[in-house]
Amino acid sequence: DAMVIQNPRYQVTQFGKPVTLSCSQTLNHNVMYWYQQKSSQAPKLLFHYYDKDFNNEADTPDNFQSRRPNTSFCFLDIRSPGLGDTAMYLCATSSSLGPNSPLHFGNGTRLTVT
Amino acid sequence: DQQVKQNSPSLSVQEGRISILNCDYTNSMFDYFLWYKKYPAEGPTFLISISSIKDKNEDGRFTVFLNKSAKHLSLHIVPSQPGDSAVYFCAASAWGNTGFQKLVFGTGTRLLVSP
Numbered sequence: 001d002a003m004v005i006q007n008p009r010y011q012v013t014q015f016g017k018p019v020t021l022s023c024s025q026t027l028n029h030n031v032m033y034w035y036q037q038k039s040s041q042a043p044k045l046l047f048h049y050y051d052k053d054f055n056n057e058a059d060t061p062d063n064f065q066s067r068r069p070n071t072s073f074c075f076l077d078i079r080s081p082g083l084g085d086t087a088m089y090l091c092a093t094s095s096s097l098g099p100n101s102p103l104h105f106g107n108g109t110r111l112t113v114t
Numbered sequence: 115d116q117q118v119k120q121n122s123p124s125l126s127v128q129e130g131r132i133s134i135l136n137c138d139y140t141n142s143m144f145d146y147f148l149w150y151k152k153y154p155a156e157g158p159t160f161l162i163s164i165s166s167i168k169d170k171n172e173d174g175r176f177t178v179f180l181n182k183s184a185k186h187l188s189l190h191i192v193p194s195q196p197g198d199s200a201v202y203f204c205a206a207s208a209w210g211n212t213g214f215q216k217l218v219f220g221t222g223t224r225l226l227v228s229p
Contacts (some may be wrong), residue, residue, distance in 0.1 A: 004157070006157075007165065040120070040123075040221065041221055042116070042203070042219040042220055042221045043158075043203070043219045044219075045216060045217070048214070050214070055214065080214075083218065090157055090158075092157070097214050097215055099146035099207045099216075100146075100163075102160035103150075103158075103217065104159075105157030105158050105159070106157050107155065108157055
């Protein structure tokens with residue numbers, strides 16, 4: 001089955017220690033997204049790629065960066081995680097930028113910063 | 115500033131009855147609305163959507179109603195089944211100045227359908 005896969009499912013890192021979360025897709029979708037969801041809050045868009053074009057949300061902290069080396073893979077790098085970065089990180093894809101292309105989500109990586 | 119609001123964190127319904135999940139929004143520029151369903155330990159999955167030019171969209175047991183004047187939409191599940199127990203997220207989108215339809219999510223409503 002075509003899908004969106006996130007690794008690892010759970011990640012624990014220390015305050016200030018860089019961490020990388022990965023996402024791969026077999027859907028061959030042009031668009032990939034990273035969302036952050038804190039406990040009891042709505043998923044919040046961090047950034048998205050349309051092919052190799054990167055778009056950062058205005059309120060995404062500078063601490064968060066992303067790489068998309070090819071269509072299938074996308075990475076979320078957190079350079080110096082703080083305690084407030086503890087959250088579920090969701091990767092999603094869509095075939096186009098329009099609303100008629102629903103997002104396909106991975107199962108998420110739950111990040112805990114200690 | 116929460117532009118999409120789901121004011122009921124949880125809802126309990128008996129199997130076979132109707133479930134009604136509500137969502138309110140504040141941004142009049144939103145022109146497309148979606149519902150996603152999330153089971154524990156899984157990512158959200160798309161359920162149903164509606165364009166702002168319509169007031170109703172139906173897909174099997176699921177119907178979404180849109181009241182633009184009230185900036186309100188609702189998801190009806192009839193009849194409800196225990197397998198419908200999940201968190202339901204309302205989402206809305208509008209074209210941004212980068213040519214991108216950004217989705218804004220609500221905080222979700224946890225539906226529990228009991229046998």
